[in-house]
Amino acid sequence: MELVVFVFAAAMILVGGIGVVLRSHPVHAALSLILTLFGVAVIFVSQEAHFLAAVQVIVYAGAIVVLFLFVIMLLGVDRTEDIKTEPFKVQRPLAIIVGLGVTGLVTAAVITSRDVVATRGAGIIEPAMTDPDSNIRQLSRSVFGDYVVAFEVTSVLLVVAVVGTVLLTRKVKPASKESQ
Amino acid sequence: MSALIAAATPTTTWYLVLAAVLFGIGTVGVLVRRNPLVMFMCIELMLNAVNLSFVALAKRLGDIGGQTTVFFVMVVAAAEVVVGLGIIVSIMRKRPGANVDDISALKG
Structure with a gap:
């Protein structure tokens, strides 16, 4: 299954x-x-x-x-x-080589280290069969417990992103230049 | 046949290899495509590949910290998309139809 x-x-x-x-x-x-x-x-x-x-x-x-x-x-x-024409002839083969290289290297690293990840840890993830809410409960305990500072900083990041984007995409009116 | 299927249960390694392939596809897309919007989509592919490996390892190692990391990666990805699309909109408004080669000098 x-x-x-x-x-x-x-x-x-x-x-x-x-x-x-x-x-x-x-x-x-x-x-x-x-x-x-x-x-x-x-x-x-x-x-x-x-x-x-x-x-x-x-x-x-x-x-x-x-x-x-x-x-x-x-x-x-x-x-x-x-996408048929390519300004730089060498770029597309090089990109494919880089992509295959990244994939191959990561795959090789994963396969050589499969014995390392094969050892299951203490296991705080309970299967959902016994308790359907266990995943959400554990995740919330982690986010609002251990990582609560990171969570608060994330809210600052979101506010900065929204305000910055509004400023970036705003059209500058000619009248606002005269007032400055 | 059923024994063969039972023997071929996907292990964590399968998920990690799938994530590696997805990351490679995203890398090729960022390097090949010229449309800045499609390049952004390929960056999303790479972020999703990393999320996939985090979730697979979180289950394997029994550590909920992996899923917490994915949660934060999603939030940062959302912020990154908002800012990036804002930059693209403001560039495209001045120069309609520009691709990334036209704006490589970073000046209007």
Whole structure:
């Protein structure tokens, strides 16, 4: 059963990821991104991270991709990009070599260290069979207990990001220059 | 057949290899594509690959700290997308249809 879930989710993730890279239309790339994000959410559920799966669907597939689509429509760049022609001939083969190299190195590191991660620790993640709320309870205890300072700093980060973006995208009116 | 399927239960290594492949796809996308919006989407792919490996290791090692890290990564990714798209909007308003080669000099 876990194998079936893994195979389907991996297919969603890989098809979506390749679609983001290869589709020349930005809207199609954004829709492929949604497919990938849902696949990641499925794997989160199968890995006992229920709260993060919900956040993944709501924040990523909901808010962030909608923001992408909104900007695509707002800017009117929703036309097919010419990805056949390449200004630098050497760039595309080099990029593929770099990508394969990164993937190969990380895969080799994972496979050589699989005995290290094979030892299960003390285990504070209880399976959800016994207690459906255990994941959310543990995560909230961790976020609001051990990492409460980081959580508060995160709120400052969000406020700074929102105010900074409003200032960045504001249109400067000519009248405001005269008043200065 | 059922014994074969039972023997092929996905281990943590499978999830980590999947995350590595997704990260590689994102890397190629950032390096190849010229549209700044699509490059941002590829950065999201890379962030999701890292989140995937964090969650897989959190289950394997029995440590909820991995899921806490993913929580913070998601918040920072949301802030990063907001700021990045704001910059892209303000650039595109001045120069419609610009790709990343046109704005490589970082001046209007």
